[in-house]
Amino acid sequence: AQRVTQPEKLLSVFKGAPVELKCNYSYSGSPELFWYVQYSRQRLQLLLRHISRESIKGFTADLNKGETSFHLKKPFAQEEDSAMYYCALKGYSSASKIIFGSGTRLSIRP
Amino acid sequence: NAGVTQTPKFQVLKTGQSMTLQCAQDMNHNSMYWYRQDPGMGLRLIYYSASEGTTDKGEVPNGYNVSRLNKREFSLRLESAAPSQTSVYFCASISGQATGELFFGEGSRLTVL
Numbered sequence: 001a002q003r004v005t006q007p008e009k010l011l012s013v014f015k016g017a018p019v020e021l022k023c024n025y026s027y028s029g030s031p032e033l034f035w036y037v038q039y040s041r042q043r044l045q046l047l048l049r050h051i052s053r054e055s056i057k058g059f060t061a062d063l064n065k066g067e068t069s070f071h072l073k074k075p076f077a078q079e080e081d082s083a084m085y086y087c088a089l090k091g092y093s094s095a096s097k098i099i100f101g102s103g104t105r106l107s108i109r110p
Numbered sequence: 111n112a113g114v115t116q117t118p119k120f121q122v123l124k125t126g127q128s129m130t131l132q133c134a135q136d137m138n139h140n141s142m143y144w145y146r147q148d149p150g151m152g153l154r155l156i157y158y159s160a161s162e163g164t165t166d167k168g169e170v171p172n173g174y175n176v177s178r179l180n181k182r183e184f185s186l187r188l189e190s191a192a193p194s195q196t197s198v199y200f201c202a203s204i205s206g207q208a209t210g211e212l213f214f215g216e217g218s219r220l221t222v223l
Contacts, residue, residue, distance in 0.1 A: 043216055097155055
């Protein structure tokens with residue numbers, strides 16, 4: 001069964017501090033992992049995907065198959081990073097369902 | 111290019127009433143999804159349609175029905191609304207590529223009294 005767990009409902013850090021949003025998954029096979037972000041009054045949008053191995057807005061995430069994790073990291077938080085972050089999992093098939101974790105609200109304090 | 115369009119944006123229903131949420135995408139995407147968003151629960155998949163003519167249950171399908179009318183449109187129907195279905199509903203679509211990105215609508219806020 002597919003499952004995505006985000007253990008933190010709320011994460012509050014000071015501007016300039018490092019950020020790590022945790023995501024663990026359960027899936028029998030090779031999953032596609034994503035991070036989506038929802039800024040205030042904006043649509044949910046893709047932040048990054050594991051297969052691209054890219055850094056977006058200073059965020060990175062590495063897929064650790066041994067620990068079944070896909071944690072989102074940023075070395076220096078900025079106030080504009082305050083948002084709701086969702087980890088998502090998709091099976092490696094174009095016909096697969098996509099499920100999300102419960103989300104973590106990131107609040108950056110000035 | 112509108113992307114994913116949902117209607118209505120807001121709706122108030124009484125318990126037992128029925129309604130249909132409409133969703134349309136103009137990106138020629140194969141797969142479409144319906145999610146509900148609740149505080150503390152995140153996004154939960156209700157139904158999805160991998161391609162035109164197919165629909166499958168997600169994590170929380172009870173109380174809902176869907177129709178993939180054509181490649182563009184995917185509707186969600188509540189036959190007999192219950193207060194537990196008060197939520198924000200999101201429609202999303204994705205291209206046929208395995209590593210494609212989900213594109214979301216703006217959401218529909220439904221309140222069942």
